[in-house]
Amino acid sequence: MSSLDGKEPPPPQMNIERVSLSFGGVKALTDISFNIYPSTIQAIIGPNGAGKTSLLNCISGLYKPRQGRILFEGTHDLVRLAPHRIARLGVARSFQNIELFRHMSVLDNLMLGRHVHMKSGVFSGGLYWGFAQREEIQHREFVEHVIDLLEIQHIRKNTVGSLAYGLQKRVELGRALAMNPRLLLLDEPMAGMNSEEKEDMARFVLDISEEWRTTIVLIEHDMGVVMDISDRVAVLDFGKLIGEGTPEEIRVNPLVIEAYLGREHGEAMPA
Amino acid sequence: MQSGIFHTQYAGDMSMRPTWPMRWRIVVVILFVLLFPWSADRYWLTLANQIGIAAIGAIGLNILVGFTGQISIGHGGFLAVGAYSAGLLATRAGLPMWLSVPLASLTTAVVGAFFGLPSARLKGLYLAIATLAAQEIIIWLLTHGDVIGIAESLSLPQPTLFGLDLTANGATDFSFYWIILVCLAGTVIFTSNLFRSRAGRAFVAIRDQDIAAQVIGVDLVRYKLLAFATSSFFAGLAGALTAHYRGIISWERFTVDVSILYLSMIIIGGLGSVSGSIYGAAFITLLPALLNNIGRAMGDTIPQINIYLPYVQQGAFGLAIVLFLILEPEGIVKLWRDVKDYFRLWPFSY
Ligand SMILES: Nc1ncnc2c1ncn2[C@@H]1O[C@H](COP(=O)(O)OP(=O)(O)OP(=O)(O)O)[C@@H](O)[C@H]1O
Ligand SMILES: [Mg+2]
Numbered sequence: 001m002s003s004l005d006g007k008e009p010p011p012p013q014m015n016i017e018r019v020s021l022s023f024g025g026v027k028a029l030t031d032i033s034f035n036i037y038p039s040t041i042q043a044i045i046g047p048n049g050a051g052k053t054s055l056l057n058c059i060s061g062l063y064k065p066r067q068g069r070i071l072f073e074g075t076h077d078l079v080r081l082a083p084h085r086i087a088r089l090g091v092a093r094s095f096q097n098i099e100l101f102r103h104m105s106v107l108d109n110l111m112l113g114r115h116v117h118m119k120s121g122v123f124s125g126g127l128y129w130g131f132a133q134r135e136e137i138q139h140r141e142f143v144e145h146v147i148d149l150l151e152i153q154h155i156r157k158n159t160v161g162s163l164a165y166g167l168q169k170r171v172e173l174g175r176a177l178a179m180n181p182r183l184l185l186l187d188e189p190m191a192g193m194n195s196e197e198k199e200d201m202a203r204f205v206l207d208i209s210e211e212w213r214t215t216i217v218l219i220e221h222d223m224g225v226v227m228d229i230s231d232r233v234a235v236l237d238f239g240k241l242i243g244e245g246t247p248e249e250i251r252v253n254p255l256v257i258e259a260y261l262g263r264e265h266g267e268a269m270p271a
Numbered sequence: 272m273q274s275g276i277f278h279t280q281y282a283g284d285m286s287m288r289p290t291w292p293m294r295w296r297i298v299v300v301i302l303f304v305l306l307f308p309w310s311a312d313r314y315w316l317t318l319a320n321q322i323g324i325a326a327i328g329a330i331g332l333n334i335l336v337g338f339t340g341q342i343s344i345g346h347g348g349f350l351a352v353g354a355y356s357a358g359l360l361a362t363r364a365g366l367p368m369w370l371s372v373p374l375a376s377l378t379t380a381v382v383g384a385f386f387g388l389p390s391a392r393l394k395g396l397y398l399a400i401a402t403l404a405a406q407e408i409i410i411w412l413l414t415h416g417d418v419i420g421i422a423e424s425l426s427l428p429q430p431t432l433f434g435l436d437l438t439a440n441g442a443t444d445f446s447f448y449w450i451i452l453v454c455l456a457g458t459v460i461f462t463s464n465l466f467r468s469r470a471g472r473a474f475v476a477i478r479d480q481d482i483a484a485q486v487i488g489v490d491l492v493r494y495k496l497l498a499f500a501t502s503s504f505f506a507g508l509a510g511a512l513t514a515h516y517r518g519i520i521s522w523e524r525f526t527v528d529v530s531i532l533y534l535s536m537i538i539i540g541g542l543g544s545v546s547g548s549i550y551g552a553a554f555i556t557l558l559p560a561l562l563n564n565i566g567r568a569m570g571d572t573i574p575q576i577n578i579y580l581p582y583v584q585q586g587a588f589g590l591a592i593v594l595f596l597i598l599e600p601e602g603i604v605k606l607w608r609d610v611k612d613y614f615r616l617w618p619f620s621y
Contacts, residue, residue, distance in 0.1 A: 060486055061485075062482065062485075062486070082485075082490075083485040083486050084485050084486075084488045084489055084490045084491070087485075087486060087487055087488030088488055092486075092487070093486055095483070099480050099482060099483040099486075100479075100480065100483065101475065101476050101479035101480055101483065101484075102479055102480070103475070103479055103543075104472075104475060104476075104479065108472055108475075111469075111472060112472050112473070112476050112484075112487055112489075113487055114469075115469060115472075115473060115487055115488050115489055116487070116488035118469045119469075120468055120469045120470065121469070121470050121497075122465060122470045122471075122497055122500075122501050124468075125464060125465045125468035125469055125470045125471055126461035126462070126464050126465045126468075127461070127464065128464035128467070128468060132464070132468045132469070135468075135469070136281075136467075136468060136469075137281050140281045141281070144281075175487065179487065179488070
């Protein structure tokens with residue numbers, strides 16, 4: 001599955017350099033450095049409270065690390081940018097605890113994913129006929145494309161809050177995809193799903209990676225899925241990076257085995 | 272049985288009024304609104320005009336509170352800014368009404384955005400208190416008129432529109448009915464359009480989930496200020512219309528009570544609903560009038576009641592609002608939707 005096999009690796013799309021983050025006395029992240037390569041699936045694993053979500057929050061600008069840099073495409077230091085600026089650069093994400101716009105329809109949620117690509121403001125929106133309407137139709141086409149990809153045609157008019165959990169997860173992925181991102185951050189997109197839903201989700205992630213060539217950062221507890229679909233894996237434990245490499249390398253990394261065997265047996269991760 | 276409604280093009284799917292029953296209802300409403308003033312007397316015309324102006328203001332407040340989720344107790348103050356700007360533009364600069372009203376609305380939008388600045392940092396109750404401060408600052412400036420060079424009350428010149436004397440033959444109420452109607456229609460159309468396009472969706476996103484809104488690229492500060500500006504624009508419009516309609520304005524018409532009344536309108540009518548704002552405005556305007564009439568009718572039989580009438584009215588007003596909130600917390604819109612749903616499937620209502 002690795003698109004890096006036997007080739008000189010391209011320059012990284014993101015350099016995470018010596019990132020540290022703490023909350024009061026709690027060190028959520030300590031001196032994290034690794035690179036993320038274009039068009040790969042980069043997994044981040046680790047036990048509960050290891051700092052995976054915190055790292056994602058640093059990338060999308062919701063947390064500001066105490067020190068370190070996060071370089072995106074060589075030029076932008078995300079640590080210095082507000083979340084909406086980072087979104088404009090092409091970074092999209094989903095959340096561990098679904099953060100959709102609950103009272104809106106699926107369509108409106110996805111159209112909001114087009115926000116940064118659209119232009120109309122309060123005035124042209126209020127006048128509607130003309131520019132805003134043309135823009136709506138144009139972006140609706142892209143959104144329909146995402147709807148087809150994720151197979152959610154039947155619920156496009158439904159209010160998001162009324163949907164089943166698994167579908168909400170899918171809509172949240174859809175909203176991120178509607179941004180047509182260059183980097184897609186997914187925080188446990190398969191958590192709490194049954195095996196059939198998990199399979200669907202894994203298929204979507206692979207489709208997006210292959211068809212759109214989007215770089216994907218994936219936090220996931222299910223080791224089977226992780227080892228199956230990711231090109232590279234980073235392992236966090238108590239806020240420290242204890243391993244980074246291909247799935248094969250991670251599987252035999254003594255520090256990683258130690259960290260996991262210390263709590264559970266084999267490859268199974270605490271859910 | 273009903274079947275779903277299918278559209279073959281996105282434009283059709285996205286149009287605002289897709290079904291025939293809805294179109295018929297609109298035709299009926301339009302006919303009523305066009306025919307009403309020809310048969311109504313001054314009393315009802317005045318009430319209708321009050322409702323129309325209140326509806327414009329309520330839609331404005333709903334944009335901010337109901338759609339964007341930013342609580343404001345400063346709406347009365349913004350109405351005052353609109354009224355006084357229109358008044359000053361008409362008296363000092365001698366501007367005609369068709370200029371003073373939009374300019375006053377724009378002025379209020381700017382003032383509203385300024386007083387919306389605390390929303391960059393504050394939420395919920397804290398923001399409510401900051402807007403209360405805005406309300407009090409505005410009223411203080413008006414009561415200390417010498418600071419900005421105005422007296423406590425302001426008389427406007429006779430209203431004219433493109434050379435037409437609107438007061439001719441005592442027809443003020445009748446002519447303003449049409450002016451207010453056009454403004455209200457404009458407000459309704461503009462706001463409905465706003466919330467089916469990019470900026471309006473961003474407003475609602477901020478209300479629903481502000482963290483997710485940031486992460487999809489919505490600049491929170493910018494859009495909150497835009498919401499304050501848009502909301503205040505319509506407050507300004509309502510204020511400016513009041514000024515020209517009444518011909519005389521004083522700060523007492525725009526105190527914090529007015530802010531609370533407008534909040535009641537949108538809560539009773541339905542938060543985040545344009546039509547709800549109109550229902551709420553009608554309810555809050557008609558209720559005191561109704562209580563007045565009941566009081567007067569009873570006053571004939573029980574003369575002593577006149578002494579207590581104001582208290583009884585206030586109590587009844589409060590009671591009606593409280594009952595409403597308990598029985599139908601989602602407002603009149605919800606009530607209306609239930610009625611519609613019932614008849615849509617009638618007589619097979621199961
Ligand atoms: N906003 C916050 N305030 C205080 N502490 C926080 C905050 N966010 C995270 N933490 C702490 O940082 C540490 C890392 O948390 P984080 O959510 O990043 O872990 P995680 O690896 O995503 O865990 P999980 O698998 O349970 O999602 C934890 O000790 C957590 O309590
Ligand atoms: Mg987490």
